[in-house]
Amino acid sequence: MEKYRQWLEHYGPLAARVLLAQVFIVSGAGKLKAFAATAAFMGNLGIPAPQLMLVLTIALELGGGVLLVLGWQARWLAVAFFGFTFLTALVVHPFWAAEGPNMGGQLNNFMKNLAIMGGMLYVVIHGPGPLSLGKDSWDESAAPEKKKR
Numbered sequence: 001m002e003k004y005r006q007w008l009e010h011y012g013p014l015a016a017r018v019l020l021a022q023v024f025i026v027s028g029a030g031k032l033k034a035f036a037a038t039a040a041f042m043g044n045l046g047i048p049a050p051q052l053m054l055v056l057t058i059a060l061e062l063g064g065g066v067l068l069v070l071g072w073q074a075r076w077l078a079v080a081f082f083g084f085t086f087l088t089a090l091v092v093h094p095f096w097a098a099e100g101p102n103m104g105g106q107l108n109n110f111m112k113n114l115a116i117m118g119g120m121l122y123v124v125i126h127g128p129g130p131l132s133l134g135k136d137s138w139d140e141s142a143a144p145e146k147k148k149r
Contacts, residue, residue: 013129017074020119021065024081028061045091060084068123071132078123085120089113 031038031054042050060080068077093113095106 010130013126014071014131016119017068017071017123017128017132020081020116020123021068023116024061024068025065028058028065031058031061047091057084071128074128074132075124078120082117082120082124085113085116089117 035054039050039054042054047053064077064080068074068081089110093106093110095103095110098106
């Protein structure tokens with residue numbers, strides 16, 4: 001069992017980063033492909049400067065997603081994704097205002113966003129793991145001591 005635990009500690013954080021990031025990479029690529037329609041959708045939601053906000057969203061989703069997979073500045077990226085996902089849940093998936101069959105879909109998407117936020121919080125707390133690019137620049141002096149096993 002110890003062998004499997006060590007294997008998971010080594011490869012698990014990379015797998016987790018890939019699984020978290022793929023949602024954003026795929027979403028960002030879709031937004032880029034349908035730029036005009038997505039900007040119009042964002043405008044209809046009341047988001048100010050929808051084209052500028054869309055460019056920033058695509059940059060975060062595509063660029064940040066790839067950097068999260070690589071593990072570069074993963075904690076800071078996870079903070080950004082946490083905030084972005086929280087705002088998206090509130091603005092894009094307001095299940096409390098939905099009616100009829102839309103409510104179930106909006107609630108499902110809202111809850112999915114909460115789960116993603118949980119994954120990002122885990123990255124913020126525990127860092128990118130051993131298979132990551134560069135040293136994570138998070139202030140290690142503020143982090144709790146790691147327990148010896």
